[in-house]
Amino acid sequence: MADMVAAGMRPTQVIVAATSNGAQFLRMSNTGTIEPNNSADFIVLDANPLDDMTNTRKISSVRSSYK
Numbered sequence: 001m002a003d004m005v006a007a008g009m010r011p012t013q014v015i016v017a018a019t020s021n022g023a024q025f026l027r028m029s030n031t032g033t034i035e036p037n038n039s040a041d042f043i044v045l046d047a048n049p050l051d052d053m054t055n056t057r058k059i060s061s062v063r064s065s066y067k
Contacts, residue, residue: 001014001015001018001049001053001056002053002054002056004017004053005053011049011050011053012050014053015049015050019032019033020032020033039065040063040065041062041063041064041065042062042063043056043059043060043061043062043063044059044060044061044062044063045058045059045060046058046059046060
């Protein structure tokens with residue numbers, strides 16, 4: 001993800017590419033976005049990836065299959 005920012009993408013674009021765009025590509029309509037009735041796996045980070053994309057490596061916890 002840091003390489004994508006280094007290549008010129010904005011951090012918000014990188015996060016969308018890694019989440020909702022991937023789900024759309026795989027035709028997974030009930031995942032990839034935070035919406036009612038969607039399920040989600042998500043991570044809690046110790047630092048903001050919008051400040052520095054390498055902060056995505058600072059994982060505090062992982063939550064799986066939440067609705």
